[in-house]
Amino acid sequence: MTPEFTGSPEAFEAFYRRHVGEVSRFVARRVDDPYTAADLTADVFLAVIDSAHTYRPERGSEIAWIFGVAHHVVAAERRRARRESAAGRRIAGRRLLEPADIARIEERIDAESAARRVYQALDGVPEGTRRLIELVAVDGLSTAEAAAALGISPIAARVRLHRARKKVSFIFAAGGAHGYA
Known part of the structure; x- marks a missing residue:
């Protein structure tokens, strides 16, 4: 059996008016920010609508069921706030990037464009051959x-590189990213 509000908007309005005070007090006992409390109160009623099919009057009163829904909404908000706080702590104390920092990063990105082209060209090359090419053409190791x-x-290694040249010849055409020929 579902609560009586499922039939019409007017029935939900009556249900809401009957329980909003209790729900907002429930939330206010658990949250100290008025904006969060208002948002969570609204979230509780949205969750009530979504979970109306789970209400069973034989298991308890309507308000007990609503408080159960409210408990889950508040708990979910607390988990979200903890994750956000943990993320904030991880980045706290790190300085923001200055314009000179951005310029250096952009220069580094531009300088590595040839290496990015190598990586893009290697998408279809078998894993072992790709690792070999990366070590030679990108990381600058000798074939040995x-x-x-x-x-x-x-x-x-030389045989793999020779075969790879046929597949991705433009990587090596101009001496590769690090002068491999």
Whole structure:
């Protein structure tokens, strides 16, 4: 059985007027900000509408059910506020970026555009070959050094690079991002 307000807007208005005082007191006992209290009171009634099908008169009074809904709304707000507070604490004390900082970041982004093109070109290359190309073309290792880093022989590395040239030849056409030819 659902509460009587589910039939019409007028019935909901009567239901709201009958319970808004109790709900706002319930919320005000748990929240000290008047704007939050007003928002949560409205949220409670929205949640009541959404969960009207869950009301069972044999389990308790209408106001007890509403308070149960209100408890969940307030608890959800507290969880949200804790997450927001934790996020604020994580960034507290960090300085905001100055215009010079932004300029340096923009310069760094521009300077790394060739490397970004390499990464974009490598989307279709098999994982092992992609890691090898990244080490050589982006990170600047020699073929032998990259082979050692990946645990493969230098010959296998050279063969993979040779095959990769055919797939992504423009990466190496002008000497690669770090002078690989």
